[in-house]
Amino acid sequence: MIEYRSIGKTFADGTEAVGDFSLVLPSRTTTVFVGSSGCGKTTLLRMVNRMVDPSRGQVLIDDVDIATRNRVELRRSIGYVMQNAGLLPHRKVIDNVATVLRLNGVGKKEARDRSYAVLETVGLDTSLATKYPSQLSGGQQQRVGVARGLVSDPNILLMDEPFGAVDPIVREELQTELLRLQRDLDKTIVFVTHDIDEAFLLGDQVVILKKGGEVAQVGSPADILAAPADDFVRSFVGIDKGSRTLHVEERDGVRVVVDGTGKATGVLESS
Amino acid sequence: MRWFENNTDKVVDLLLSHVWLSVVPIVLGFVIAVPIGWYANRHPRVRGVLLTMAGVLYTVPSLALFLILPSIIGTGFLDPLNVVVALTMYAVAIMARSASDAFGSVSPGVLDAATAAGFAPAGRAFQVELPLAGPVLVAGLRVVAVSTVSLVSVGALTGVNNLGSLFTEGYRTDNDAEILVGVIGIVALALVFDGLIVLAGRLLLPWSRSSRSTTRSPVSPIMSFAQHLRGGRV
Numbered sequence: 329m330i331e332y333r334s335i336g337k338t339f340a341d342g343t344e345a346v347g348d349f350s351l352v353l354p355s356r357t358t359t360v361f362v363g364s365s366g367c368g369k370t371t372l373l374r375m376v377n378r379m380v381d382p383s384r385g386q387v388l389i390d391d392v393d394i395a396t397r398n399r400v401e402l403r404r405s406i407g408y409v410m411q412n413a414g415l416l417p418h419r420k421v422i423d424n425v426a427t428v429l430r431l432n433g434v435g436k437k438e439a440r441d442r443s444y445a446v447l448e449t450v451g452l453d454t455s456l457a458t459k460y461p462s463q464l465s466g467g468q469q470q471r472v473g474v475a476r477g478l479v480s481d482p483n484i485l486l487m488d489e490p491f492g493a494v495d496p497i498v499r500e501e502l503q504t505e506l507l508r509l510q511r512d513l514d515k516t517i518v519f520v521t522h523d524i525d526e527a528f529l530l531g532d533q534v535v536i537l538k539k540g541g542e543v544a545q546v547g548s549p550a551d552i553l554a555a556p557a558d559d560f561v562r563s564f565v566g567i568d569k570g571s572r573t574l575h576v577e578e579r580d581g582v583r584v585v586v587d588g589t590g591k592a593t594g595v596l597e598s599s
Numbered sequence: 600m601r602w603f604e605n606n607t608d609k610v611v612d613l614l615l616s617h618v619w620l621s622v623v624p625i626v627l628g629f630v631i632a633v634p635i636g637w638y639a640n641r642h643p644r645v646r647g648v649l650l651t652m653a654g655v656l657y658t659v660p661s662l663a664l665f666l667i668l669p670s671i672i673g674t675g676f677l678d679p680l681n682v683v684v685a686l687t688m689y690a691v692a693i694m695a696r697s698a699s700d701a702f703g704s705v706s707p708g709v710l711d712a713a714t715a716a717g718f719a720p721a722g723r724a725f726q727v728e729l730p731l732a733g734p735v736l737v738a739g740l741r742v743v744a745v746s747t748v749s750l751v752s753v754g755a756l757t758g759v760n761n762l763g764s765l766f767t768e769g770y771r772t773d774n775d776a777e778i779l780v781g782v783i784g785i786v787a788l789a790l791v792f793d794g795l796i797v798l799a800g801r802l803l804l805p806w807s808r809s810s811r812s813t814t815r816s817p818v819s820p821i822m823s824f825a826q827h828l829r830g831g832r833v
């Protein structure tokens with residue numbers, strides 16, 4: 329369990345990125361921070377592995393204040409996946425993945441074997457293992473990034489817009505892959521995105537943020553859709569645009585689901 | 600080239616001392632300048648001061664430095680150490696700027712990811728920053744190597760023997776062949792050093808050539824050296 333307790337962050341230059349933020353992220357679930365650019369998502373995420381230290385308040389992991397933990401050790405125990413993968417350009421794919429294990433003191437041979445295994449898990453052809461990151465496509469690099477985040481089997485996985493830089497088709501593939509992985513792995517995932525569809529697809533708990541890390545609404549996707557807290561949420565999740573308000577029309581005895589813009593999105597099956 | 604055939608032993612001796620007088624400042628300059636450049640890159644204010652100092656040092660003519668040094672470090676006038684120390688100072692002056700640029704060229708995103716993966720600061724510096732700064736460091740080292748090989752010859756004027764001695768002696772005895780051998784020897788030596796550095800770079804940084812993205816193209820050492828001649832050095 330991760331807990332933010334009255335967190336605030338003011339950067340050295342005076343920017344207040346987060347005002348006063350409290351939240352509990354239950355174990356083995358995916359929590360998604362969603363909001364527009366500059367609202368403090370990355371800042372909140374990076375507080376979990378002490379890449380950013382809060383100016384006020386505490387972050388607790390399993391009831392332990394992480395300010396009391398050595399930051400390098402802490403980071404080694406948490407997976408981190410970022411936009412553009414952030415792979416080390418001077419190390420081969422396999423070594424990029426194995427690096428995390430080596431930092432955790434795993435022997436060379438074991439690190440290699442486990443890295444090959446996790447590359448397969450994330451759906452990468454192992455023939456790519458001996459290539460350098462620059463020889464891979466963006467989507468492949470992102471998979472390596474996910475493999476690197478998972479290889480040491482951390483309890484917590486932090487993902488900062490991991491699929492933000494790949495094209496929509498690859499993004500969908502990667503999202504599906506992540507859902508499948510999470511079914512098997514049961515990690516506590518903190519996921520940052522500014523795409524509400526991605527948030528609803530991946531999140532068990534979705535946190536909609538306004539500027540300064542102010543919470544507009546927290547809840548499951550269904551809860552948020554059923555009862556949007558205010559107009560900001562309503563417009564953010566797109567209820568106003570009509571794509572989320574569906575109704576049924578009958579065509580030749582088949583019930584077709586049509587959205588608010590008049591676009592047919594599917595058929596309703598009788599249960 | 601009869602002169603060369605009759606004086607091979609002498610030329611080889613001068614070549615060997617030229618090699619030593621160059622290699623030591625090149626290696627020392629690199630080893631000293633890299634940490635300075637690393638530090639300067641992290642501290643923008645220090646960077647300004649350091650690079651200005653290096654620039655000023657670089658405007659002191661080498662011959663003057665060879666002659667002043669003995670009174671500062673207490674060596675004899677003919678001591679080769681004067682040349683080695685002076686050239687090391689020039690090497691540091693050129694290399695510190697390159698090194699600072701080299702560390703500045705490393706992608707902040709990659710460094711961030713390395714930190715997040717759990718690299719401790721020292722581990723990150725040696726295993727991530729240093730290798731990624733490699734291509735620009737190599738470019739800088741090539742300039743230093745060519746410039747040092749050439750500057751060593753000025754040391755001949757202060758009585759420290761090397762291939763440059765063939766100029767002074769050839770000029771005195773009006774022996775064009777001897778001067779020509781000196782020129783060819785120095786140019787060849789510079790090219791060999793440059794080639795070795797490029798080769799070492801390829802072996803140590805195999806990833807930098809497989810890169811799809813265009814890396815910053817290194818300044819040609821010959822061009823930089825031409826600039827440096829125009830600036831009045833030698």
Ligand SMILES: Nc1ncnc2c1ncn2[C@@H]1O[C@H](COP(=O)(O)OP(=O)(O)OP(=O)(O)O)[C@@H](O)[C@H]1O
Nearest residue numbers: 339341343345364365366367368369370371372522
């Ligand atoms: N190191 C820093 N120093 C000063 N200000 C910062 C720093 N990092 C972030 N900020 C500021 O804090 C605010 C929140 O930044 P943050 O990166 O958390 O936003 P974000 O929600 O992740 O945005 P994006 O979707 O663009 O990634 C922004 O106004 C940003 O400019």
Ligand SMILES: [Mg+2]
Nearest residue numbers: 369370371488
């Ligand atoms: Mg961000």
